[in-house]
Amino acid sequence: MKNTWAKQCGGEFREGKVRREDVFVGTKLWNNNHRPERVRPAFEASLRRLKLDYVDLYCIHTPFAFKAGDEQDPRDENGNVIYDDAATLTNTWKALESLVDERRCKVIGLSNVSLRQLKEVFEIARIKPAVLQVESHPYLPEWELLDYCQRNGIVMQAFAALGHGIQPRLLDDPVITVIAKRVHKTPAQVLLAWAVQRITAPLTTATNARHIEENFRISTLPDDAIKEISQGISTRVRLNSVVDTGIPGFIPRAG
Numbered sequence: 001m002k003n004t005w006a007k008q009c010g011g012e013f014r015e016g017k018v019r020r021e022d023v024f025v026g027t028k029l030w031n032n033n034h035r036p037e038r039v040r041p042a043f044e045a046s047l048r049r050l051k052l053d054y055v056d057l058y059c060i061h062t063p064f065a066f067k068a069g070d071e072q073d074p075r076d077e078n079g080n081v082i083y084d085d086a087a088t089l090t091n092t093w094k095a096l097e098s099l100v101d102e103r104r105c106k107v108i109g110l111s112n113v114s115l116r117q118l119k120e121v122f123e124i125a126r127i128k129p130a131v132l133q134v135e136s137h138p139y140l141p142e143w144e145l146l147d148y149c150q151r152n153g154i155v156m157q158a159f160a161a162l163g164h165g166i167q168p169r170l171l172d173d174p175v176i177t178v179i180a181k182r183v184h185k186t187p188a189q190v191l192l193a194w195a196v197q198r199i200t201a202p203l204t205t206a207t208n209a210r211h212i213e214e215n216f217r218i219s220t221l222p223d224d225a226i227k228e229i230s231q232g233i234s235t236r237v238r239l240n241s242v243v244d245t246g247i248p249g250f251i252p253r254a255g
């Protein structure tokens with residue numbers, strides 16, 4: 001969450017233009033703060049930066065614990081990330097549960113975890129994960145994860161729903177563009193409708209005003225289009241490598 005957002009939103013809240021309860025704010029715990037005793041200070045620091053007294057969602061950003069400390073990207077002399085073998089995902093989860101107990105965040109979740117890690121946390125959790133945030137789009141549908149989420153009441157947030165805007169360009173995939181022409185929508189609207197209809201919550205970040213407006217104007221796709229996207233696309237690509245190492249993947253930004 002960017003500081004500019006916090007400044008702007010803080011102002012809008014103060015002036016009464018936007019009510020806090022009408023906005024859903026989520027933020028995440030970074031990898032250097034996985035030790036249970038570091039969770040609360042990291043969370044409080046996020047609240048201070050956001051100028052808020054609670055968040056709606058707090059997620060563990062990745063399952064990778066980096067060396068505990070203030071260094072967000074700790075490296076050894078060879079430039080390799082220093083991991084922290086003593087921190088476990090389940091202990092970090094328990095520390096997040098106490099934030100919910102104290103009503104500092106409404107729900108908690110996980111991001112970039114495997115099905116095995118999700119199950120491991122779900123099984124020990126006193127407060128179950130409400131959200132799983134993972135990369136997902138027609139090139140990485142993650143059906144198995146989605147099935148587990150849906151059977152256990154977990155919302156799957158699909159990031160890079162439009163393919164991060166990088167190669168291979170999902171927005172130019174012929175299956176998507178042909179459907180877009182047929183239903184008189186744009187490729188982005190087709191991808192977002194597909195994501196919503198299979199009951200995921202797509203995350204997209206448009207900076208272009210026309211894109212932002214377009215992304216709100218989606219409508220239901222016919223069943224045959226849903227089937228074509230789910231079954232007719234064979235490309236399989238993971239665009240963001242954060243899931244492999246905990247090191248943030250490339251997110252392109254114009255300008």
Ligand SMILES: NC(=O)c1ccc[n+]([C@@H]2O[C@H](COP(=O)([O-])OP(=O)(O)OC[C@H]3O[C@@H](n4cnc5c(N)ncnc54)[C@H](OP(=O)(O)O)[C@@H]3O)[C@@H](O)[C@H]2O)c1
Binds near residue numbers: 112205
């Ligand atoms: N959990 C994690 O580790 C993780 C990792 C990465 C991202 N995320 C989350 O996922 C969110 C979405 O990721 P993302 O922004 O990479 O996803 P994305 O929406 O797949 O990609 C954004 C790109 O799509 C373009 N775009 C948006 N709407 C469009 C439209 N209607 N037509 C054509 N192009 C369009 C944007 O261009 P313009 O900017 O020009 O509009 C931008 O280049 C992030 O904000 C972040 O919160 C989470």
